[in-house]
Amino acid sequence: MTAPERATLEAAGRALAAESARFAGMGWMRGTSGNLSVTLTRNPLRLAVTASGLDKNELTGADIVVIDRLGEPVDIPQAPGQPALLRAGLRPSAEAGLHARIAEVTGAGAVVHVHQLSAVLAGHYFPDGVPIRDMEMLKGIGHSAHDQTVTVPVVPNDQDMTVLGDAFEQAYVPATDDVAEVPVLIVANHGIYAWGADLLQARQHAEIIEWLLRFKVETREPAR
Ligand SMILES: CSC[C@@H](O)[C@@H](O)C(=O)COP(=O)(O)O
Numbered sequence: 001m002t003a004p005e006r007a008t009l010e011a012a013g014r015a016l017a018a019e020s021a022r023f024a025g026m027g028w029m030r031g032t033s034g035n036l037s038v039t040l041t042r043n044p045l046r047l048a049v050t051a052s053g054l055d056k057n058e059l060t061g062a063d064i065v066v067i068d069r070l071g072e073p074v075d076i077p078q079a080p081g082q083p084a085l086l087r088a089g090l091r092p093s094a095e096a097g098l099h100a101r102i103a104e105v106t107g108a109g110a111v112v113h114v115h116q117l118s119a120v121l122a123g124h125y126f127p128d129g130v131p132i133r134d135m136e137m138l139k140g141i142g143h144s145a146h147d148q149t150v151t152v153p154v155v156p157n158d159q160d161m162t163v164l165g166d167a168f169e170q171a172y173v174p175a176t177d178d179v180a181e182v183p184v185l186i187v188a189n190h191g192i193y194a195w196g197a198d199l200l201q202a203r204q205h206a207e208i209i210e211w212l213l214r215f216k217v218e219t220r221e222p223a224r
């Protein structure tokens with residue numbers, strides 16, 4: 001591993017730990033729920049993802065695992081004479097495969113998965129997708145605040161990340177020349193995935209969508 005690659009991985013670990021603590025503080029990573037990733041390289045696709053089963057409020061920068069495009073762990077050899085960058089014996093998030101699929105399909109630089117209650121409620125009330133329109137906050141996910149319906153896709157939960165990844169690809173609403181992509185996915189009875197060019201943008205998308213979904217479940221207006 002070269003010095004720049006090492007620096008990139010170190011920075012990714014620090015950023016993932018800090019973002020995890022922030023989300024945990026918002027109540028969106030209760031228990032050991034939720035997981036975050038950043039894209040390290042595209043060719044081949046490599047992501048740094050939070051390790052499985054840890055309290056996401058207490059991660060250190062070493063509590064991450066490097067994964068490939070299928071979500072499988074990639075061995076990072078320890079550089080002689082250098083301190084270990086990653087804690088030994090960690091498994092990648094159980095949902096690493098879906099992170100990798102989202103990063104591959106959308107080109108995202110970061111993916112966040114949190115267990116927002118409003119997303120689960122919205123998926124419950126709108127199982128065919130959550131239609132949102134005429135809200136100023138839509139601008140925060142790159143859409144118009146007027147006269148356009150943005151439908152947030154909802155897919156069934158599954159423990160097999162290939163099944164979830166296929167469902168995501170079918171439901172994904174990519175950008176057109178005129179309309180931005182929808183950078184979020186609700187997994188029914190589970191939580192939400194949001195993504196962006198980097199962790200900051202992915203976080204902002206998660207925050208914006210939480211507000212919009214909360215509005216939807218509190219009003220429950222089918223046409224809005
Ligand atoms: C209450 S933990 C739920 C998990 O199974 C999963 O959905 C989750 O979000 C965290 O899994 P993890 O493997 O720790 O990344």
Ligand SMILES: [Zn+2]
Nearest residue numbers: 033034190191
């Ligand atoms: Zn989850």
